[in-house]
Amino acid sequence: MIRKHEHWLLALVIAGGMVLCWLVFSRCTSVSLNEYVEGLTWRQVNHQVVLNHRLQSNQAKLMEPVRTDVLTVTPWLAPIVWEGTFDPLVIDEAFRSHNLTIATTVFAVGKYTRFLCDFLESAEKHFMVGLDVHYYVFTDLPGDVPSNMTLGVGRLLSIVSVPKFDRWQEISLRRMELIQTAIEDHIHREAHYIFCLDVDMRFHGRVGSEALGRLVAAIHPWFYMYPRSQYPYERRAVSTASVPQDQGDFYYQANIFGGVLEDVHRLTKTCRENLEVDKSVGVEAVWQEESHLNWYLVKNKPTKLLSPEYVWDDARGRATKEIKLVRFSSVIKNKAEVRENP
Ligand SMILES: CC(=O)N[C@H]1[C@@H](OP(=O)(O)OP(=O)(O)OC[C@H]2O[C@@H](n3ccc(=O)[nH]c3=O)[C@H](O)[C@@H]2O)O[C@H](CO)[C@H](O)[C@@H]1O
Numbered sequence: 001m002i003r004k005h006e007h008w009l010l011a012l013v014i015a016g017g018m019v020l021c022w023l024v025f026s027r028c029t030s031v032s033l034n035e036y037v038e039g040l041t042w043r044q045v046n047h048q049v050v051l052n053h054r055l056q057s058n059q060a061k062l063m064e065p066v067r068t069d070v071l072t073v074t075p076w077l078a079p080i081v082w083e084g085t086f087d088p089l090v091i092d093e094a095f096r097s098h099n100l101t102i103a104t105t106v107f108a109v110g111k112y113t114r115f116l117c118d119f120l121e122s123a124e125k126h127f128m129v130g131l132d133v134h135y136y137v138f139t140d141l142p143g144d145v146p147s148n149m150t151l152g153v154g155r156l157l158s159i160v161s162v163p164k165f166d167r168w169q170e171i172s173l174r175r176m177e178l179i180q181t182a183i184e185d186h187i188h189r190e191a192h193y194i195f196c197l198d199v200d201m202r203f204h205g206r207v208g209s210e211a212l213g214r215l216v217a218a219i220h221p222w223f224y225m226y227p228r229s230q231y232p233y234e235r236r237a238v239s240t241a242s243v244p245q246d247q248g249d250f251y252y253q254a255n256i257f258g259g260v261l262e263d264v265h266r267l268t269k270t271c272r273e274n275l276e277v278d279k280s281v282g283v284e285a286v287w288q289e290e291s292h293l294n295w296y297l298v299k300n301k302p303t304k305l306l307s308p309e310y311v312w313d314d315a316r317g318r319a320t321k322e323i324k325l326v327r328f329s330s331v332i333k334n335k336a337e338v339r340e341n342p
């Protein structure tokens with residue numbers, strides 16, 4: 001009787017040991033996976049503003065705000081960049097000596113390759129002029145990427161081959177996954193900052209170092225005058241992108257977002273994971289990856305916001321009086337003709 005009892009005890013100890021080993025092993029593998037991602041080495045960014053002793057901006061006067069018609073700082077003390085809030089000479093001088101490389105991702109899949117020429121030509125005139133820019137063109141049609149474009153000094157273009165998905169929504173939302181993977185594969189070694197841009201866009205004015213920050217997003221040109229309850233966030237609780245009526249600060253447009261590699265990597269990884277959870281239950285958020293981006297930015301506040309000057313829409317017509325300068329805007333496109341599906 002006692003012997004039988006001992007056998008049971010032994011079996012119990014062995015089983016317990018096996019469970020313990022499995023727990024330790026599975027923890028080790030998950031830790032090492034996390035470490036792989038966290039172990040990426042990010043290029044350090046120097047945030048000091050050091051100016052040439054001869055260069056001074058006009059004196060800023062505390063009692064004379066430069067813009068009284070718009071909000072220039074958020075409740076969490078992030079600046080909102082508008083014309084008049086910065087001195088381009090001072091900002092450029094402050095960043096010039098840091099030898100920065102700005103990775104710039106742009107997707108041109110299927111018929112969207114037709115937008116590349118104007119996009120790149122205008123970017124060469126206005127986007128991060130004076131800094132090193134490395135464009136990464138993600139496309140399924142490498143032969144359609146303009147090859148005769150002369151890029152400025154310090155500016156490079158690489159082509160990243162990607163598959164074409166059947167639906168435009170899928171092409172658009174898969175960008176989160178493809179950007180995450182590209183950062184892990186090589187971009188983390190190659191750049192200090194990254195900007196992720198739509199291709200059906202054109203630059204009209206300066207988008208320079210004033211737009212650099214840890215985590216940067218642009219305020220959507222169609223919704224900034226509305227209360228948060230009217231923002232087109234995903235509202236269905238079944239989606240991981242769901243935002244309740246009483247939350248949210250601004251509605252951001254996904255046509256331009258960026259920041260330092262580490263922060264943008266975390267953003268794309270989280271959005272990609274949430275997009276996959278949604279997909280597994282057959283849900284697609286109302287504005288695809290833009291809904292997920294907005295959900296992320298409700299929780300993780302951007303450190304710098306770009307006013308709608310930085311993401312205008314030609315379809316809105318002439319800019320309103322608070323927009324002193326349209327810098328970057330969506331071109332009008334025939335959606336039915338250019339997209340894969342309605
Ligand atoms: C006014 C409006 O309706 N805005 C929404 C619409 O923006 P957009 O109309 O700006 O979406 P879009 O058609 O420009 O697609 C986004 C980007 O994906 C790439 N692309 C897309 C399709 C394709 O066949 N090939 C290709 O390369 C390309 O870089 C393009 O710029 O859709 C987005 C979908 O995420 C967002 O929800 C926007 O809020």
Ligand SMILES: [Mn+2]
Pocket residue numbers: 198199200255330
């Ligand atoms: Mn677009």
